[in-house]
Amino acid sequence: METVQQLRDRLAARFPAARVELVLNPGVAAEHSLRLDAALGRDIALFLRDDPALRLDYCSNVTGVDWPDKEITDVVKTTVPDPAGGPPKIVEEKSVHVQPGCLEAVYHLYSMSLKHGPVVIRLRTGNRADAVTLPSLTPVWRSCDFQEREIFDLFGIVFAGHPDLRRLLMWDEFKDHPMRKDYVEPDDYEWEPTAHGAVLERAKAHQLAAVAGVVDPGQSSANPPKAAPGSTTPATTAPVKEAKP
Amino acid sequence: MSCSDFNDLDAELTAFGHPGGSSVRAVHDQFHGDLLEVSMGPQHPSTHGVFRMVATLDGEQIVKLKPVFGYLHRNHEKIAENTTYLGSMPYTDRLDYLCSMSTNWAYALAVEKLSGQAVPDRAQYLRIIMAELTRLVNHACLVGFLFNDLGTSFTPLLYAFREREKIIDLFEALSGSRMMCNYQRFGGCRVDPTPEWLAAARTLVENFPRFLDEYERMLTGNEIMLARTQGIGRLDPAHAVNAGLTGPVLRASGVDYDLRKVDGYGFYPRFDFRVPLGAQGDTYDRYMLRILEMRESVKILVQAFRDLPGGPIMDPKAKLRSFRPKAGEAYGRLEGPKGELGFYLISDGTPNPYRYRVRPPSLINLTLLEEMCLGHTIADAVVILGSIDIVLGEVDR
Amino acid sequence: MLGSGIINGLIVTAKNFVGSYHDPKRMVTVEYPEQRTVLPENYRNFPFLISENATDPMGTLRCVACQICEKECPPQCIIIEKSKDKKPDASGKPQLYPAVFGIDTSVCMSCQICVEVCPFDAIKMDQVFEIAATDRFHDLFLTREKLAKPNSYYHQIHPTEAAEVDGRLNTERKAAEEKAKAAAAAKAAAAAAKSVPVAGVADPGPASPRPATPIQPASAPAAPATSPVPKPQDEPRSSPAGEGGPANPAS
Ligand code: SF4
Ligand code: SF4
Numbered sequence: 001m002e003t004v005q006q007l008r009d010r011l012a013a014r015f016p017a018a019r020v021e022l023v024l025n026p027g028v029a030a031e032h033s034l035r036l037d038a039a040l041g042r043d044i045a046l047f048l049r050d051d052p053a054l055r056l057d058y059c060s061n062v063t064g065v066d067w068p069d070k071e072i073t074d075v076v077k078t079t080v081p082d083p084a085g086g087p088p089k090i091v092e093e094k095s096v097h098v099q100p101g102c103l104e105a106v107y108h109l110y111s112m113s114l115k116h117g118p119v120v121i122r123l124r125t126g127n128r129a130d131a132v133t134l135p136s137l138t139p140v141w142r143s144c145d146f147q148e149r150e151i152f153d154l155f156g157i158v159f160a161g162h163p164d165l166r167r168l169l170m171w172d173e174f175k176d177h178p179m180r181k182d183y184v185e186p187d188d189y190e191w192e193p194t195a196h197g198a199v200l201e202r203a204k205a206h207q208l209a210a211v212a213g214v215v216d217p218g219q220s221s222a223n224p225p226k227a228a229p230g231s232t233t234p235a236t237t238a239p240v241k242e243a244k245p
Numbered sequence: 246m247s248c249s250d251f252n253d254l255d256a257e258l259t260a261f262g263h264p265g266g267s268s269v270r271a272v273h274d275q276f277h278g279d280l281l282e283v284s285m286g287p288q289h290p291s292t293h294g295v296f297r298m299v300a301t302l303d304g305e306q307i308v309k310l311k312p313v314f315g316y317l318h319r320n321h322e323k324i325a326e327n328t329t330y331l332g333s334m335p336y337t338d339r340l341d342y343l344c345s346m347s348t349n350w351a352y353a354l355a356v357e358k359l360s361g362q363a364v365p366d367r368a369q370y371l372r373i374i375m376a377e378l379t380r381l382v383n384h385a386c387l388v389g390f391l392f393n394d395l396g397t398s399f400t401p402l403l404y405a406f407r408e409r410e411k412i413i414d415l416f417e418a419l420s421g422s423r424m425m426c427n428y429q430r431f432g433g434c435r436v437d438p439t440p441e442w443l444a445a446a447r448t449l450v451e452n453f454p455r456f457l458d459e460y461e462r463m464l465t466g467n468e469i470m471l472a473r474t475q476g477i478g479r480l481d482p483a484h485a486v487n488a489g490l491t492g493p494v495l496r497a498s499g500v501d502y503d504l505r506k507v508d509g510y511g512f513y514p515r516f517d518f519r520v521p522l523g524a525q526g527d528t529y530d531r532y533m534l535r536i537l538e539m540r541e542s543v544k545i546l547v548q549a550f551r552d553l554p555g556g557p558i559m560d561p562k563a564k565l566r567s568f569r570p571k572a573g574e575a576y577g578r579l580e581g582p583k584g585e586l587g588f589y590l591i592s593d594g595t596p597n598p599y600r601y602r603v604r605p606p607s608l609i610n611l612t613l614l615e616e617m618c619l620g621h622t623i624a625d626a627v628v629i630l631g632s633i634d635i636v637l638g639e640v641d642r
Numbered sequence: 643m644l645g646s647g648i649i650n651g652l653i654v655t656a657k658n659f660v661g662s663y664h665d666p667k668r669m670v671t672v673e674y675p676e677q678r679t680v681l682p683e684n685y686r687n688f689p690f691l692i693s694e695n696a697t698d699p700m701g702t703l704r705c706v707a708c709q710i711c712e713k714e715c716p717p718q719c720i721i722i723e724k725s726k727d728k729k730p731d732a733s734g735k736p737q738l739y740p741a742v743f744g745i746d747t748s749v750c751m752s753c754q755i756c757v758e759v760c761p762f763d764a765i766k767m768d769q770v771f772e773i774a775a776t777d778r779f780h781d782l783f784l785t786r787e788k789l790a791k792p793n794s795y796y797h798q799i800h801p802t803e804a805a806e807v808d809g810r811l812n813t814e815r816k817a818a819e820e821k822a823k824a825a826a827a828a829k830a831a832a833a834a835a836k837s838v839p840v841a842g843v844a845d846p847g848p849a850s851p852r853p854a855t856p857i858q859p860a861s862a863p864a865a866p867a868t869s870p871v872p873k874p875q876d877e878p879r880s881s882p883a884g885e886g887g888p889a890n891p892a893s
Contacts, residue, residue, distance in 0.1 A: 027573015027592065028361035057486050058502075061576060061587050061604040108576050108589070108604075112486050112502045118576060143489020145612050146314075154320075169315040169641060178320055332716035335753035400655060407670050414682075421686035421767065427753050435758075436684065463654040466647030566714065566759055 001116040002053070004032040014047060015040055023122060033106070033120035038134050041123050042161070045140045048109060048119065056109040056119055059141035062148060064155035066180045068128070069101040101128045103157050107137065107144070125157060128180070136162035154179035277303050283623065287316045291394055291627040294637030298614070298626070305622045310615040314608070317641035325601040330356055330431070330568050333601065338425040340603060341639040344383050346375040346416065347581045349429035354510060355577030355588035356431045360570035362563060367556045368433040369512045374446070374549045375428060376511075376579075377542040378416070381453065382409050383582035384493075384535040384542075387634045391532060392464065394631035395473050396624075401464055408456050415446055432563025443550065450546040457539060465536070474529035478617040478629035481526060488612040492584025493538060494633055497523035497530040504580035511579075515552075518545050531632040569596055583607055583634050603642055607635040683800055686754055686767035688747045689789070696792035701729065703790055705764035707740040711756035719749035720756060735818075743786035748778050763807045769799045 002010070004022060011020045011034070018037040025032050036044050048056045074095050081088045103125045110117030125132045136159035138144045148159045149168040156177035159165055167174065176183055268284045286297030295316035301309035321340065325333040337352045338345035350372050357364060364372075389405030413423040419438055420426040428435050438446070464470055480490075482498045495502060503520040505513040521537035523530030570592040578587035584606030591600035610633050617633075618626040662668040672679055693699040707724040721744045728736035756765050768791070775781030797804040 025573050027359060027571055027575060029358045029573060029575035031575060059489055060491075060578070060585060061589055061602070063589055063600075063602040063604075065591065065600050106589070108587075112500060115502075115507050120576070141489065142484070142487045142612060143609055145488075146608055154322075167315075169318040169320075171315065179323060183323075328716050329714070331755065332714065335716055335751055335755065404658075410670065418682035418684060421682075421684045421754065422752060425752065427755075459654055463651040467651050468644060468647050471647070566710070 001114075004034060004119070007054075007119065008034055011036075011044060011047070015044060018044060020044070031118065031120055033122050035122045035124060038123045038125070042135045042137060042140060045107075045121070045137050048121070049140055054119070055111045055114050056117065057141075058110045058112045058117075059107055059137070059143045060110050060118070061106075061108040062137075062144050062151065063106050064151040064157055064179065065104040065106060066128070066155055067101050067104060068181045070099045071096055072099050102126065103128055103132055103155055105134055105148075105151060105157055128156075132156055133158045133160050135160055136165075138162050153177070156180065272301060274301075274308075277308055280308065285623070286313075292630065293390065293635055294640075296630075296635065296637055296640065298630075300618075300623060300626065302623070306620055307618050307623065307626055310618050310626065312611055312614055314641055317637045319642070321642040322601050322603065326598055329596045330570070330598060331565060333598075334429070335425065335427045337603075338427055339638055340605070340642065341581065341583065341586075341607070341636045342424055343386055343636055344379045344582050345424055345426045346379040346428055347579065348586065349426065350376055350511075351577065351579045351581060351586045352588050353429040353431055354579055355575055355590050356570065358577045359573065359575035359590050359592055360431065360568075362432045363560050364433055365557050365560055366512075366554050367437075368558045368560075370549050370553045371434050371438070371558065372429065373511055373513065373516070374546060374553075375416075375426075375434075377546050377549070378412050378446070378450075380542045380582045381539055382412050383634075384539050385409050387631075388460070388532065388535055391628065391631045392470070394627045395470060397464075397470075401460070404456075404460060404463070408453070411449055415442065415449065418442060418445075430559065430563065430565070431568065433557070433559035435558075437558045443553070446546075447550045450543055450550065453543050454540065457536060461536060465533070471529065473625075473628060474532060474632075475527060476525070477528045477621060477625050478531075478632065479525065479527050480613060480617055484613060484616065485526070489609050490584070490613065491606055492581070492610065492634075493531060493534045494584065494610050496520065497534045498526035499523055504578060504585060508578070516545050516548050518542075528628055528632045567596065569594060574600075578604065581606055583636070583639075584610055603639075605639045605642060607633075607637075607639045611635060611640070681769055683802060685769050686752055687771050688750055688752060688768050688773075688784070689745060689754075689756055689765050690768040690791045691743065691786060691789040692764055692766060692793055692796055693790045694793055696794065699790035699792065700787065703739055703743075703764070703786070704731070704762055705740050705743065705760075706731065706737040706762055707743075708738075708761070710759050710761065711765055714759045715750075715756050716753060717749050717751055719746040720744070721746075740786060743789060745784045745789060746782065747773065747784055748782040763811060766796055766800065766803075 008020050008022050011018070015037075018040040020037065021035040023033045023035050048054055074097065076093045076095065078091050078093065079088045080091050105123045107121045107123075108117075109119045109121065123134045125134060134157055136144070136148055138148055138159070139161060145162075145164070146168060148157075148162055149164070149166060151157050152159060152162075152165055153167040153170050154177055166172065170178065270282050272280050272282045274280050281302045283300050283302060284297060285300060286292040287295040289297075292298070297313040297316065299311045299313060300307050321336060324336060328336075334349060334352060337348045341348050356362070385405040385408050389402035392401035393399065416426050416428075417423045419436055419442055420428040421436075480494070480498045482495075482500045485495050485498045486500055490498075491502070499522050501520060501522055504510065505518075506520060518541045521534055521541065523534050570590075572592055572594040574589070574591040576587055576589045578585050580586075585604065586606055587604035589600070589602040589604065590598050593599040614630065614633065617629050621629070658668060692704045694702040694704060707722055709722050709724070712718075712720045712722045721742060722740050723742035725739045725741040729739050731737045752767070754767055757767055773782070793804070793808075797808075
């Protein structure tokens with residue numbers, strides 16, 4: 001099979017309007033991928049599936065990746081000549097710019113008839129908030145059906161043209177997208193006797209909230225707060241203190 | 246039955262129990278007329294776990310079938326992204342809890358691909374031994390459950406479980422646990438089998454064809470079984486490929502795609518075995534294909550026991566703790582007993598994976614469940630579902 | 643003939659049915675709990691802590707509270723608090739010990755990762771599986787008192803593995819002793835050559851005694867760390883003994 005670079009060139013020639021970028025994989029596996037122009041994603045996918053040299057008839061794995069906004073600190077060094085005639089000073093200017101985040105859908109394509117692959121293609125959304133629509137590739141490969149629903153569910157990418165875009169694993173009324181990196185778990189924390197580290201921090205916050213709930217005047221006094229094990233145990237650090245002689 | 250009867254029925258059922266979601270309700274379809282919508286599961290014994298399907302019936306025929314997932318969802322991927330690479334290994338046991346050995350291997354394979362970790366020869370052979378024993382366990386279970394779904398309550402299942410029990414006793418003696426083996430490590434395996442273990446395993450494998458013969462004598466010619474499975478749930482190869490079906494379900498439709506041959510991962514290219522293929526793609530083919538695959542697995546196992554080399558089982562460079570692969574990504578896949586089991590990992594150089602994804606064969610093999618069931622009865626849908634072979638720990642993750 | 647398949651199947655089941663009365667090998671079930679199968683040696687259930695000495699389990703825990711297992715445990719079900727003071731371990735070196743060591747077995751998934759990562763062979767897998775309890779928080783949460791089991795018990799449940807571990811520990815301890823001896827000799831030689839006292843400069847081992855006001859370990863019935871005979875008495879072991887020399891070589 002042709003290399004990803006050759007494939008990129010061929011796609012660029014075939015779809016001059018589309019932007020096809022090569023994404024290098026720095027790891028040992030060196031499975032490089034192609035980032036396709038989302039607008040023409042489905043046309044390119046159809047081409048990949050039907051091109052006689054490729055025949056990528058099998059879309060194995062479809063998944064989402066969340067890339068949150070990243071703060072990048074640039075350091076610009078400028079040499080300022082000293083007006084007093086001394087040695088020139090080097091001034092460092094730090095500027096922080098935010099690299100906007102996005103959501104990404106990754107497709108691993110193989111060919112069952114020609115037994116080669118994988119070709120990895122990626123589609124990116126504009127951002128993580130409102131421009132989260134990508135073309136669905138389910139009309140091209142039916143195997144994307146459940147997997148795109150799962151991405152919609154867990155990452156929040158909206159696949160335009162998907163025949164049945166509903167949540168797959170979470171229930172329909174669920175609001176957030178749990179696989180996003182900034183997902184905040186609901187505070188339904190269960191008390192654990194072995195809490196430490198990050199879990200302990202959360203447990204403490206939970207207990208503060210629980211205590212605050214007790215003094216909340218809005219709560220009916222006829223309905224005392226449930227004596228959950230978490231709220232009755234003041235010290236989560238050492239639940240079992242050992243009797244020392 | 247008139248439409249008003251249906252409404253009465255609906256009212257009755259609603260009053261009977263669940264106000265929000267009754268398990269049977271009347272629906273009206275402009276094309277079909279009056280239909281009945283039956284919600285099967287999630288606590289139905291024939292759905293192999295907590296799987297639910299909403300079937301719309303026209304008389305007895307299924308005209309629509311929607312699977313509903315998520316009852317066993319625990320966001321395995323998120324848990325794995327918050328723990329170390331090693332820490333996810335025991336969690337992979339819980340994906341496909343019937344086949345933890347091959348799930349472990351799939352994960353180890355992906356991580357080894359990501360980090361460029363080498364695996365010593367003995368470990369490669371041990372992995373193949375474990376994976377093929379797992380295939381025997383899985384297929385024996387599946388065949389037993391399939392007959393349960395057909396209505397031959399329990400006798401075939403217990404015959405299959407008798408054999409499965411012997412294999413998982415071996416797993417227990419080796420890894421310490423019957424089902425949650427947690428046996429593979431990045432760069433090798435955890436425990437080296439003793440000569441007694443190998444001898445016991447070899448005896449078991451040599452006697453396995455006897456069990457298969459007995460099983461087939463008991464069931465394969467059974468006329469009821471033939472009537473219930475032949476021509477039921479046909480799947481044509483073009484659809485199957487497009488829907489990404491893999492494993493025995495795909496091969497029963499006649500598509501020659503077995504990753505042990507195609508990818509040749511591990512030491513499989515050194516082994517001499519054949520890939521059985523079905524012709525009709527019906528439930529009977531899927532059943533027979535499993536029996537034939539078990540026979541091929543026995544062949545592989547015999548070769549593996551014969552050629553098992555000595556030597557270390559862990560690569561000396563392999564690290565257990567503070568394992569940090571270089572930034573990059575990898576997709577590792579292998580032919581699990583249920584189909585292509587893949588792990589997609591993105592590393593950012595930290596001890597935890599940045600992205601960890603399981604490609605669950607059980608979930609994707611359900612893509613065409615509706616198409617396979619259309620026009621059949623509920624009783625057939627149960628058998629078709631049984632022949633696809635799902636494990637909910639993996640479907641819902 | 644139609645129906646022959648069914649009859650063939652019935653013959654198979656009939657054979658197995660009758661056979662199970664004659665051939666004990668065909669009986670594959672046991673009547674638990676009256677009958678029990680033998681647990682394989684590798685069987686694992688929940689972890690336990692090894693103590694060197696059955697009479698004083700809390701004083702002779704092999705665990706040095708390094709908290710590696712706490713960090714690596716995938717479901718985070720171990721909690722450890724380090725002690726404030728030090729107690730001598732089997733080779734007489736003062737070590738921290740866990741003031742609190744708890745495992746929540748209702749969360750533990752028996753994965754054995756804690757055992758694999760422990761550099762001190764202090765935690766091993768137990769084989770007790772009849773652990774039904776009515777209270778998740780008190781009965782299933784194992785404190786260090788419940789977790790500590792003597793080394794002889796380890797030998798009983800995992801004989802092969804325990805023999806290997808003991809052999810390894812013994813050689814390690816011997817090597818450490820020899821090294822300490824050599825270091826002490828070298829130091830003595832250097833001291834003699836320079837005739838400048840350098841006692842207790844760099845070696846934090848047993849050679850350098852703790853400050854003049856030793857902090858008595860609160861819960862340590864064993865000898866205090868500064869004692870000249872710091873080695874806890876060992877109960878007889880099934881493996882060749884050999885830890886600890888006849889005298890503390892460094893002092
Ligand atoms: S066996 Fe696994 S889950 Fe249990 S305490 Fe050890 S590391 Fe944690
Ligand atoms: S059991 Fe082992 S790993 Fe855990 S704290 Fe003790 S010495 Fe460290």
